[in-house]
Amino acid sequence: MTSTLSIHNWFKRRQKAKEPQNPRDRLDIPGGLWVKCYKCSQPLFSKDLEDNLKVCPKCAYHFKLTSSERIVQLADQESFKEINTTIRSTDFLKFTDSKPYAKRITATIAKSKLNDAIATGICKMENQLVALGIMDFSFMGGSMGSVVGEKIARLIEEAIIKKCPVIIFSSSGGARMQEGIMSLMQMAKTSAALGRLRENGLPYISVLTDPTTGGTSASFAMLGDINIAEPNALICFAGPRVIEQTIRQKLPPGFQRSEYLLDHGMIDIVVNRKELKSTLVKTLRWFANGKR
Amino acid sequence: MAKDKNNKRFLLDFEKPLEELYNKLEEMKKLAESGQIDLKHDLAMMEKRIESTRKEIFAKLSPIEIVRVARHMQRPTTLDYIGYIFEDFVELHGDRNFADDRALVAGLARLGNQSVIVMGHQKGKTTKENIDRNFGMANPEGYRKALRIMRIAERYEKPIISFIDTPGAYPGIGAEERGQAEAIAKNLREMAELTVPFISIVTGEGGSGGALGIGMGNRVLMMEFSIYSVISPEGCASILFRDAKRANDAAVAMKITAKDLLELKVIDEIIKEPAGAAHADPQQAAANIKEAIVKNMEPLMGLSHRELIADRYNKFRKMGVFEEG
Secondary structure (H helix, E strand, O other): OOOOOOOHHOOOOOOOOOOOOOOHHHOOOOOOOOEEEEOOOOEEEEHHHOOOOOOOOOOOOOOOOHHHHHHHOOOOOOOOOEEOEEEEEEOOOOOOOOOOOHHHHHHHHHHOOOOOOOOEEEEEEEEEEEEEEOOOOOOHHOOOOOHHHHHHHHHHHHHHHHHOOOOEEEEOOEEEEHHHHHHHHHHHHHHHHHHHHOOOOOOOEEEEEEEHHHHHHOOHOOOOOOEOOOOOOEEEOOOOOOOHHOOOOOOOOOOOOOHHHHHHOOOEEEOHHHHHHHHHHHHHHHOOOOOO | OOOOOOOEEEOOOOOOOHHHHHHHHHHHHHHHHOOOOOOHHHHHHHHHHHHHHHHHHHHHEEEEEEHHHHHHOOOOOOOHHHHHHEEEEEOOOOOOOOOOOOOEEOOOOOEEEEEEEEEEOOOOHHHHHHHHHHHHHOOHHHHHHHHHHHHHHOOOOEEEEEEEEEOOOOHHHHHHHHHHHHHHHHHHHEEEEEEEEEEEEEEEEEHHHHHHOOOOEEEEEEOOOOOEEEEHHHHHHHHHOOHHHHHHHHEEEHEEEEHHHHHOOOOEEEEEOOOOOOOHHHHHHHHHHHHHHHHHHHHHHOOOOHHHHHHHHHHOOOOOOEEOO
């Protein structure tokens, strides 16, 4: 709030705490004991929030998760074996926006301790072998560049070798512009790889989390045999701002959120995070059941 | 030089040196017509000078200038090229689900003795035409129509040629509701597995997912003054540089010209444009495209289903630049 005591401020809506871009910064408030829900402003004891899978107990707001948090929530203990951990983005275009892409990569890796915007590996979920990919929005907005595309393609190829299903959690702002056309080509690469998976008769479950937009939604995220979304996730091709600028109209309420997409037939099911693992396990079991 | 209905020339600002020369040429022509003096020699000289100036200008266009040429109002459209290159074109309409998208055209055609499927984004040349064609920005039903017609090609073993010229897939409420992302994603997966030869040609603007949505050919070719990029230079500038006016820098940084993309091995070949770009001589531009199609189709025609799929898969599987180890 502004400090000036103007009468206008009396009528201004009190601003809600805004969710920081990087989920790692989110719960690291001094002391780290209390957090305010970004949606309903309810003060939450952070331990309670963690125990509740980072879903607000009052309003069911889903806080963003890092890939490692997801792995803990989903994979059988110690079962996740990460693959392709040494592959790294490179600044092949010598691209500089507010800082050189090369420096941005190094800084983001150092800060996030991730090698790029997706962790991929083989794990077990209730004893069922799965090739699991989890995008991390905290790494440059989960943007898809050559490394994300390559890791997804290799994950799918690994699943074909191991004859197991693929689950990919998307959380991404879209293509990584710093890699220019190469980021666009990752859409072709990942989609083609999923075609191969299908040819091999192996299932793919796509889990769309907040946000899944642009080049990510227009490729592997929308191609699941089953598309599952977390509640209230922004899922779209063109972002709301772009659309508003283009058509100069107000957007309908709930537009491009999971429930809206469900209504329009774009996803199979919206699942609260607390039921997510059991839903995935049930689905995996359905696929694993022998052919008639 | 392209002219509009009123016989007025469309000159982009970097073509300004030509304007003066053209004016002089016309004066001289008038003088010559009056029959007082013989200017044959001088006229020829002047025409030569115009030609060489034009060559000079187009030889050193900056990326943002190439963007302007690629978006030129008079640039030949997909239907123009189809008319010049193919015979017996029968346009097919509709996605069989919702609508016909006029921003993306497709149909049956013949190239020499070979039946083919052609398709492409369709822009207009006037504001009225552009509104009718939604400025070449397809909705999901456009991509679904394209896929439907690719399936016809597959069923009857005919090669496919796609022309790419779009600012991007349409960002609208209806497009989102009907699954723009899903329509494009599905096309990408299905195109990878087509069992027929497939050539894609970027003829103007290759705008992101909207371009790629019909662009996964065994060979991807680009016209000399076309562009292909993940986001428009203006979009990139406003997001990454936080200043839409820096489109120039974005166009340079993103590497969007045919020359850049050949170097990055994203495309296979550049198709030369006539002096003064495609709009100066659409017929010649079309002839160059035809030659490139014929040349590139030949080796593909001998490949089996399996080989065609493998050829396409390997092409896109290789794309990406990263470090490892």
